[in-house]
Amino acid sequence: MNNIAKNYLDIRYMDTLASGDTFLHRLDPRAKLITTLLFIVAVVSFDKYTISAFVPFFLYPIVLISIGGLPAGYLLKKVIQVSPFAVLIGIFNPIMDREIISHIGTIGISGGWISFLSILIRFLLTISGALILIALTGFNAVCLALSRLGVPRAFVVQLLFFYRYIFVLVDEAEKMEMARSLRSFNSRSMRFRVYISIIGHLLLRSFNRAERIYLAMRCRGFDGNIRLIRNLKAGWKDFTFVVGWTLLFAAFRMNNIPIKLGEIVMEAFK
Amino acid sequence: MSHHIVEASDLHYIYPDGTVGLNGVSFLITHGESVALVGENGAGKSTLLLHMNGYLIASQGKMRVGDYLVSPTSLNTVRRSIGMVFQNSDDQLFMPTVFEDVAFGPMNLGLEKEELERKAMEALETVGAVHLKNRPPYRLSQGEKRAVAIASVLAMSPDILVMDEPSSSLDPMSRRRLITLLKTFHHTKIIATHDLDMAMDLCERTIVLHKGRVTADGPTMKIFQEDGLLHESRLERPLSMQGCPVCGVPAPGKEDL
Numbered sequence: 001m002n003n004i005a006k007n008y009l010d011i012r013y014m015d016t017l018a019s020g021d022t023f024l025h026r027l028d029p030r031a032k033l034i035t036t037l038l039f040i041v042a043v044v045s046f047d048k049y050t051i052s053a054f055v056p057f058f059l060y061p062i063v064l065i066s067i068g069g070l071p072a073g074y075l076l077k078k079v080i081q082v083s084p085f086a087v088l089i090g091i092f093n094p095i096m097d098r099e100i101i102s103h104i105g106t107i108g109i110s111g112g113w114i115s116f117l118s119i120l121i122r123f124l125l126t127i128s129g130a131l132i133l134i135a136l137t138g139f140n141a142v143c144l145a146l147s148r149l150g151v152p153r154a155f156v157v158q159l160l161f162f163y164r165y166i167f168v169l170v171d172e173a174e175k176m177e178m179a180r181s182l183r184s185f186n187s188r189s190m191r192f193r194v195y196i197s198i199i200g201h202l203l204l205r206s207f208n209r210a211e212r213i214y215l216a217m218r219c220r221g222f223d224g225n226i227r228l229i230r231n232l233k234a235g236w237k238d239f240t241f242v243v244g245w246t247l248l249f250a251a252f253r254m255n256n257i258p259i260k261l262g263e264i265v266m267e268a269f270k
Numbered sequence: 271m272s273h274h275i276v277e278a279s280d281l282h283y284i285y286p287d288g289t290v291g292l293n294g295v296s297f298l299i300t301h302g303e304s305v306a307l308v309g310e311n312g313a314g315k316s317t318l319l320l321h322m323n324g325y326l327i328a329s330q331g332k333m334r335v336g337d338y339l340v341s342p343t344s345l346n347t348v349r350r351s352i353g354m355v356f357q358n359s360d361d362q363l364f365m366p367t368v369f370e371d372v373a374f375g376p377m378n379l380g381l382e383k384e385e386l387e388r389k390a391m392e393a394l395e396t397v398g399a400v401h402l403k404n405r406p407p408y409r410l411s412q413g414e415k416r417a418v419a420i421a422s423v424l425a426m427s428p429d430i431l432v433m434d435e436p437s438s439s440l441d442p443m444s445r446r447r448l449i450t451l452l453k454t455f456h457h458t459k460i461i462a463t464h465d466l467d468m469a470m471d472l473c474e475r476t477i478v479l480h481k482g483r484v485t486a487d488g489p490t491m492k493i494f495q496e497d498g499l500l501h502e503s504r505l506e507r508p509l510s511m512q513g514c515p516v517c518g519v520p521a522p523g524k525e526d527l
Binding site for chain 1: 320323325346349350352353354356358360361362364365366367374375377378379404406408409422423426
């Protein structure tokens with residue numbers, strides 16, 4: 001099985017996870033979406049040198065992964081796979097910002113390194129939050145929640161189709177890559193012309209396939225509106241979920257809990 | 271007029287690149303008939319099927335499904351009458367679980383939750399796929415995918431079943447199971463296929479297409495014995511009518527069939 005095929009099945013595994021039946025899976029998608037958005041807003045709202053204040057925020061993914069029965073290793077692998085983006089964003093900070101603002105023992109740490117680390121932690125928290133949302137809710141239900149929360153329908157439908165067609169693209173790419181590798185005798189090198197040709201064919205084949213899928217959807221009554229079997233009914237459990245986490249995020253945001261705990265411990269040992 | 275009737279009158283269709291898809295196709299398929307559409311690649315079979323569900327609209331001529339003329343204004347009604355099973359089941363299955371996929375059509379018809387679930391379960395029971403209901407479609411075998419694709423269409427209670435190469439990429443056992451399943455349906459069935467043995471098993475009538483025209487329309491057994499017609503349409507007798515080249519048993523004659 002080639003890498004594309006492996007990654008394909010790997011992405012689709014999120015759908016399998018979303019079909020679980022835990023308390024968190026049964027929560028209203030809107031509750032989980034709002035909570036995730038609040039979590040992300042809280043995490044990104046800190047100043048660029050913050051590190052210790054992020055520690056309590058790890059409670060959110062840990063609790064959700066535990067109660068939702070999600071595979072932590074799989075999610076971590078997904079976060080690591082997209083981490084080069086975060087590295088790319090922050091890698092120049094140590095070069096641009098060389099002012100020493102902290103010390104570990106006698107070693108001075110520049111603001112650039114601290115802000116780089118801060119970016120990586122934010123990235124870890126926000127991406128894991130988003131992945132957990134998809135794994136507990138399913139992409140279609142997230143789109144439905146977005147729609148019910150007033151996000152323009154055109155945007156939501158685009159998202160829905162993007163998610164559907166990304167599999168089409170990967171599927172076609174997988175077949176073409178297999179055909180190429182079977183005739184290139186395990187050679188990993190791909191000449192530029194072959195590469196360009198594959199991209200062009202991939203685009204055309206994806207168009208055709210996407211058209212057939214759209215036709216299949218239209219034949220079964222799809223009219224651009226997203227419908228799910230599950231009715232969206234928010235109850236007290238959903239309300240409690242949102243309010244509980246919101247209060248916690250607010251507390252974590254307004255108080256640097258690790259620093260405060262450290263102060264209390266230091267006070268006790270004085 | 272019955273809801274189960276499909277009538278084409280002098281259909282013409284030319285693709286934007288100038289390829290002639292249909293060139294004056296006419297036929298009448300009545301209530302409860304099982305009809306095979308056969309012909310070489312590019313003969314116009316899929317083009318014709320796409321006219322039945324209104325994906326393509328004829329440049330000349332008329333297509334009528336039940337009481338409705340297929341036109342942009344009647345598409346919703348026509349698509350409720352015609353259930354189309356696509357050649358590649360992967361094109362048809364896109365929801366996270368089998369059950370949600372089967373329920374997709376009824377959901378779009380606006381059915382209430384209980385009714386919708388009942389319909390989906392009934393359709394899954396009909397094709398023997400209840401045990402797959404919580405599985406993601408992409409993890410199924412080709413035979414299972416085909417069964418689920420048929421269930422996804424049956425859940426919409428169509429009057430007419432239209433299938434494009436339903437036996438392609440199925441192993442012999444899955445193919446046999448599919449034929450047995452299709453035999454139990456009382457819908458009007460229109461099956462575009464290259465599998466002439468399956469056509470012989472399922473369809474009492476066959477329409478032969480060649481270069482966008484109907485070159486023959488009649489009883490399946492009679493058509494499959496017309497070697498000249500089959501040769502002209504780039505087809506050949508079904509294997510079960512070819513006799514045995516090894517032991518020398520001759521092909522069955524008209525009197526044998």
